[in-house]
Amino acid sequence: MYSMALNVFGEPLIVCSTAPLTGYYRNGCCETGEEDLGTHTVCAIMTDDFLQFSLSRGNDLITPRPEWAFPGLKAGDRWCLCASRWMEAYRVGLAPEVVLEATHEKTLTYITLEELVKYSYRQ
Numbered sequence: 411m412y413s414m415a416l417n418v419f420g421e422p423l424i425v426c427s428t429a430p431l432t433g434y435y436r437n438g439c440c441e442t443g444e445e446d447l448g449t450h451t452v453c454a455i456m457t458d459d460f461l462q463f464s465l466s467r468g469n470d471l472i473t474p475r476p477e478w479a480f481p482g483l484k485a486g487d488r489w490c491l492c493a494s495r496w497m498e499a500y501r502v503g504l505a506p507e508v509v510l511e512a513t514h515e516k517t518l519t520y521i522t523l524e525e526l527v528k529y530s531y532r533q
Contacts, residue, residue: 415442417511418513418515418518419511423439423513423514423515424511424512425438426512427487427488430483430487430489431479432489432490433450434448434450434490436479439512440453442514442516448492448494448495449492449517450491451493451514451517452490452492452496453509453512454488454506454507454508454509455486455488455506455531456471456489456506457504457506460504460506461485463499464495471489488509488512491506493517493520493521496508500521500525505529507530508526508529508531510526
């Protein structure tokens with residue numbers, strides 16, 4: 411499944427995750443638009459260290475929130491992260507791996523391709 415958006419390589423953006431369903435628009439893709447103030451464009455694979463880091467920064471991605479249809483995340487889940495949060499984690503050595511083909515090209519406004527490639531998920 412592909413989106414009309416492009417990834418960091420200028421190719422069609424692929425789905426990041428449908429289980430759990432991710433993306434600002436909850437369509438599985440790390441698409442973005444003017445209303446996405448957090449720029450949820452980085453398709454990242456969660457780690458326990460990153461989830462704890464995010465919690466320490468005030469963003470609890472672990473606890474299920476049924477009222478928002480949010481199951482809570484665990485290590486191994488793919489999730490569309492805010493580019494600024496990924497960069498924050500990168501600076502302290504806790505950035506999770508990234509699925510480049512599912513990471514929106516707008517990410518390159520905040521993070522260089524070279525930095526992303528260092529954290530590229532290899533299947």
